[in-house]
Structure formats: structure tokens, C-alpha cells
Amino acid sequence: MAEVPFDLPSEALEGRVAVITGASRGLGAGLAARFAEHGLQLGLCARHEPDAPPGARALTGAVDVTDAAKLDRFASAVASTLGPIDLWVNNAGVLDPMGPQRRHDPAAVDRALRVNVGGVANGTRSFTDRCRGWAPARRVLVNVSSGAATSIYEGWSIYGATKAAVDHFTEIVAAEEPGVLCHAVAPGVVDTEMQATIRTHDERTFPAVERFRELHRTGAWSSPAWVADHLLGLVAATWAPETVVVRVPAEPRS
Numbered sequence: 001m002a003e004v005p006f007d008l009p010s011e012a013l014e015g016r017v018a019v020i021t022g023a024s025r026g027l028g029a030g031l032a033a034r035f036a037e038h039g040l041q042l043g044l045c046a047r048h049e050p051d052a053p054p055g056a057r058a059l060t061g062a063v064d065v066t067d068a069a070k071l072d073r074f075a076s077a078v079a080s081t082l083g084p085i086d087l088w089v090n091n092a093g094v095l096d097p098m099g100p101q102r103r104h105d106p107a108a109v110d111r112a113l114r115v116n117v118g119g120v121a122n123g124t125r126s127f128t129d130r131c132r133g134w135a136p137a138r139r140v141l142v143n144v145s146s147g148a149a150t151s152i153y154e155g156w157s158i159y160g161a162t163k164a165a166v167d168h169f170t171e172i173v174a175a176e177e178p179g180v181l182c183h184a185v186a187p188g189v190v191d192t193e194m195q196a197t198i199r200t201h202d203e204r205t206f207p208a209v210e211r212f213r214e215l216h217r218t219g220a221w222s223s224p225a226w227v228a229d230h231l232l233g234l235v236a237a238t239w240a241p242e243t244v245v246v247r248v249p250a251e252p253r254s
């Protein structure tokens, strides 16, 4: 992977505690692996209990982010086992329903809203409420967004709308919680199961599908480690975006 253009001093990262939702695969699992390489302790959850990266001090749990009480109990367990949480990443997300909105299954719409918006709100509440009771320290909230929050992709009306909601929600949380550094972060394109699902569609359900097939052919992805290092730059205060809503720059090709 490419090296990020800022320092990640080990004294600012080692032993810090990070929670990642949706850490059973894809970007979340990749973030966990990279955070562990930097010596962070980890709280990892998803509906399928994630594997802890080898050698990492970690607490894992099978938690659906739409279950606010269970997610909150997981936050408590992480804090009592590993210590106050320094970085909380609301990463869990779903893409479906894809295709023209007039064909959507209402149950799938409801599910996407509950996971992509409700799950982010649940995680944010569990984290920020606890932050107020902990000794002041640099504490960072990252809500994983997408370029789809602002781009017009036909076939992604619900996905794009949920990510736009994540952006605006995070801007308001940032105003409400001055003691927590809050960012909605679009990670760029990362090679995950979500991307594989996109490529199973055709022009009728997702007119931009060829762009994503081309990304796959050329391997023009950002690695999870590249995204992870940007999030760690927020913790180390060496990456300091000026806006709440930010996009991780595309990883340069070597």
C-alpha cells in the first residue's frame, strides 16, 4: 500500500481503544487488521462475530447495529475490558435495495434505513454519551459515508439517501458534541463484497455498472489499510480535515 503523507507516531496510537461495527468482512475487517498493526486494542462487532486479528487485544461480539440495547451493552463491555474508547467507527452498512425506487421492496427500504441511519445513530449515541463521563482526551467518531451521498447514481436512491443522512447527522453531532472530533468519512472505492454485489447488476438496475467493472479490471482500489491510516491520522491529530464531511483521497498507484 502507499504511505500516507502524514506521521502516525506510535506513542499516539499504541494501546488506544477502537470500536468498529461491521468488522466481520470487507472494509471493517481491513480497518481492524491495520489498527492492530498499529497496536490499538479493538472492540469488533457485526451480525456474524468478527475474528480478532492475530495477536490483537480484542473483544468481539455478534451484534446487529439495529439493536440499540445490544450495541450499547457491547460498548459497555469494551470499555470495562479494554478501557475508555478513543475511536468509534460506525462502518456497518448495506447497499440494497438497488435498482429503480419504483420497484423497491418496502421491507428492504426499511431495513436499509434502520441499518445505515439507525445503526449509525445507535453507535453514535452509545459512544458520545459515554465520552461525557470519561476523562477528557482526544476522542474520535467516524461515521462511514460514501461518495454516493452527493453523486447522482441511478439505482442507488436509498443507499445515497442514507449516506446523505449520515453526513448531515454527523455535522449536527459535531455541533452538539464539542468534546468529540466527529467526521463522516467517504472511504473511496475499496474491493469488498459490496463491490462484488454492485458488479452483479446490469445497466437496467444500475446504469453506472460499467464504471465499477472497469475499477475491478484495473484494480483501481484504495486498500483498507490506506483508509485505516487516514482514520488513525484523526486519532494522532496528524490528519486534520477542515470539514466534518470528508473523503479519503484515492490511494496513489505505485
Ligand SMILES: NC(=O)c1ccc[n+]([C@@H]2O[C@H](COP(=O)([O-])OP(=O)(O)OC[C@H]3O[C@@H](n4cnc5c(N)ncnc54)[C@H](OP(=O)(O)O)[C@@H]3O)[C@@H](O)[C@H]2O)c1
Residues within 6 Å of the ligand: 021, 022, 023, 024, 025, 026, 027, 028, 045, 046, 047, 048, 049, 063, 064, 065, 066, 091, 092, 093, 094, 115, 119, 144, 145, 146, 147, 186, 187, 188, 189, 190, 191, 192, 193, 194, 195
Ligand atoms: N466498498 C466500497 O467501495 C465502499 C465505498 C464507500 C462506502 N463504503 C461503506 O463502507 C462500509 C463497509 O462497506 P463494505 O464494502 O466493507 O461492505 P461489505 O463487504 O458488505 O461489509 C459490510 C459489513 O457490515 C456488516 N453489517 C451489515 N449489516 C449489519 C448490521 N445490521 N449490524 C451489524 N453489522 C452489519 C457486515 O457483517 P454481517 O453481515 O456479519 O453483519 C459486514 O461486516 C459501508 O458503510 C459502506 O457503505 C464502502
